[in-house]
Amino acid sequence: MITANNAMQNLPAYLFARIERKIAQAQAEGRDVINLGIGDPDIPTPKNIIDTIAASVYDTENHRYPSSVGLLAYRQAVAGWYKKRFDVELDPEKEVVSLLGSKEGLAHVAFAFLNPGDISLIPDPAYPVYNIATLLANGQPYILPLTEENKFLPQFSDIPSEAARRAKLLFINYPNNPTGAVCDIGFFNEAVEFAKSYDILVCHDAAYSEISFDGLKMPSFMQAEGAKEVGIEFHSLSKTYNMTGWRIGWIVGNKEAIEIMGRFKSNVDSGVFQPVQYAAIEALSGPQDSVSKMKMIYQERRDEAIKGLERMGWKIDNPRASFYLWAKVPPEFTSDSFAEYILEKSSVVITPGNGYGKHGEGYFRIALTADKARIAEAFERMYSVLGKVSF
Ligand SMILES: *Cc1c(COP(=O)(O)O)cnc(C)c1O
Numbered sequence: 001m002i003t004a005n006n007a008m009q010n011l012p013a014y015l016f017a018r019i020e021r022k023i024a025q026a027q028a029e030g031r032d033v034i035n036l037g038i039g040d041p042d043i044p045t046p047k048n049i050i051d052t053i054a055a056s057v058y059d060t061e062n063h064r065y066p067s068s069v070g071l072l073a074y075r076q077a078v079a080g081w082y083k084k085r086f087d088v089e090l091d092p093e094k095e096v097v098s099l100l101g102s103k104e105g106l107a108h109v110a111f112a113f114l115n116p117g118d119i120s121l122i123p124d125p126a127y128p129v130y131n132i133a134t135l136l137a138n139g140q141p142y143i144l145p146l147t148e149e150n151k152f153l154p155q156f157s158d159i160p161s162e163a164a165r166r167a168k169l170l171f172i173n174y175p176n177n178p179t180g181a182v183c184d185i186g187f188f189n190e191a192v193e194f195a196k197s198y199d200i201l202v203c204h205d206a207a208y209s210e211i212s213f214d215g216l217k218m219p220s221f222m223q224a225e226g227a228k229e230v231g232i233e234f235h236s237l238s239k240t241y242n243m244t245g246w247r248i249g250w251i252v253g254n255k256e257a258i259e260i261m262g263r264f265k266s267n268v269d270s271g272v273f274q275p276v277q278y279a280a281i282e283a284l285s286g287p288q289d290s291v292s293k294m295k296m297i298y299q300e301r302r303d304e305a306i307k308g309l310e311r312m313g314w315k316i317d318n319p320r321a322s323f324y325l326w327a328k329v330p331p332e333f334t335s336d337s338f339a340e341y342i343l344e345k346s347s348v349v350i351t352p353g354n355g356y357g358k359h360g361e362g363y364f365r366i367a368l369t370a371d372k373a374r375i376a377e378a379f380e381r382m383y384s385v386l387g388k389v390s391f
Pocket of ligand 1: 039103104127173177205235236238239244248249
């Protein structure tokens with residue numbers, strides 16, 4: 001019999017692979033499903049980016065193996081974007097590496113840095129990849145609870161020094177998936193200080209840095225004092241330019257860490273298809289008006305969803321960034337039973353909070369990745385099922 005290794009044997013299918021199966025079932029029954037589950041933008045990739053890939057795909061030079069760390073022109077475009085957006089200077093040759101989407105890098109970082117038994121400090125709830133990759137690399141996750149009381153920010157002073165000493169990696173993610181929480185530069189400075197005292201590599205996942213509302217501009221981890229000494233930032237074009245299917249991202253920051261990741265990747269993958277890199281250069285260096293338009297769209301959807309939740313009795317602070325709403329399930333439900341009930345009774349897909357870790361139990365997540373009318377329709381349906389909820 002063919003068997004996987006020990007780490008794989010306990011690995012469930014990825015959260016959204018499981019949810020996809022339930023959606024397929026509901027659709028097979030002929031139901032009109034509104035999917036507010038996975039955070040996959042419904043807005044198309046901007047036309048200037050599509051035009052660029054279309055033209056470069058005919059250039060036969062682009063059909064060969066790309067460089068595994070990315071075209072220099074792509075790395076220069078990333079550095080240029082950081083300069084313009086955050087006033088951060090990066091050496092495109094030594095401080096930037098391309099990724100096949102940031103999920104790829106966030107998973108591989110565990111394999112490049114952890115020895116068996118080394119600790120990764122991982123927020124909970126969180127994007128599942130940090131925890132899963134740590135387990136697959138035979139590392140040991142140490143959970144940092146994100147709660148309403150701590151404003152969904154890990155408390156470094158609560159980490160026992162015994163765990164901190166064994167830690168090699170610290171994962172953080174602001175704007176945060178799934179909670180929608182944000183942080184300020186002060187929090188990034190604290191992370192740098194903490195990491196310096198224990199020789200930990202900070203891995204900041206900045207996937208949502210460009211999706212913020214009400215005029216808020218999110219900082220980059222790289223703006224923190226001393227960030228390059230201890231950290232790297234993962235980013236991607238997926239959310240900023242609606243390019244989730246294109247698979248391109250990057251890491252920037254600490255030279256040693258970037259060299260290690262580049263060397264790791266040169267041994268396990270062969271880089272991003274060059275036309276995708278040229279399209280990404282156009283995205284980062286071309287006109288940015290699509291980004292402001294997208295923010296307005298999400299902000300309107302957020303307001304629609306908040307209105308729908310408040311009508312049913314929820315009180316939640318408007319998330320100031322990301323395209324997620326994170327809310328408590330009604331008292332008589334668990335995360336799973338609520339998500340199932342809502343899918344069953346109203347054909348609306350929401351994500352159970354426990355899919356992001358045990359501290360997500362008792363919550364659900366709504367992704368604003370359907371248009372405003374569909375979101376309104378989803379809340380009408382939920383209202384007719386739930387009515388007024390008391391907490
Ligand atoms: C969507 C997302 C990513 C980006 O994934 P890609 O692989 O770049 O498409 C990374 N981190 C978080 C928290 C996300 O939600």
